[in-house]
Amino acid sequence: MIKDLPQNVVKDIAIAVALESENAERKVWYVYLINLKNIPLETVLITSKGYGEKDGEQVKTSVLRHAFPTIPANSFKLIEPIDEQTFGLTNEYWLSYYIGKEIFDKKFIFLPESIIDDNFIKLPVVNKPGVMIL
Known part of the structure; x- marks a missing residue:
């Protein structure tokens, strides 16, 4: 039953x-996966x-898929460049990964107009200005 499935909660992982x-x-903008785990x-x-x-028209971008064998502890990985013209859209990143034999997944959503200077922080590990979702 569904109640028997593990509750694998994604923690200490960010998309920025x-x-x-x-x-x-x-x-020039890039999207990164940041692994804050040990x-x-x-x-x-x-x-x-x-x-x-x-x-006034509905717009959809292409779905892009990325695969990485391993992301080391306390590191980051470049996912893709992103065009500033898409900042007015909802930008969605669906992440799945394994730790041992357990699978984890999470959807990260950047809402329209959320990638703005007012929301910038210094991104951990990457050490660049940007917007991050944990």
Whole structure:
């Protein structure tokens, strides 16, 4: 039964959008997975997509899939670059990983217009400015 399934809660894992660089013409943004645990993550799978309304029309981005064999303890991994034009959409990242034989998964959602300067922090481990969801 469903009550017999383990309650594997995702803790100390974050998805972050970081400002990588900027000049007068444009800003460069990357999305990172941050492992704040003292143990590695194994068989990491991430899907990403954007969706919402832009200029009065429904918009969907392509679904991208990423796989990483291992993410070491207290480290980060570059997932993908992200275009600033998608910040007005909902950006969703679905993460699955193993620790030993146990599987964990969590959906991280950046709401429209949440990736703004007012929400910036110094991202742990990555040491860049950005927005993070734990």
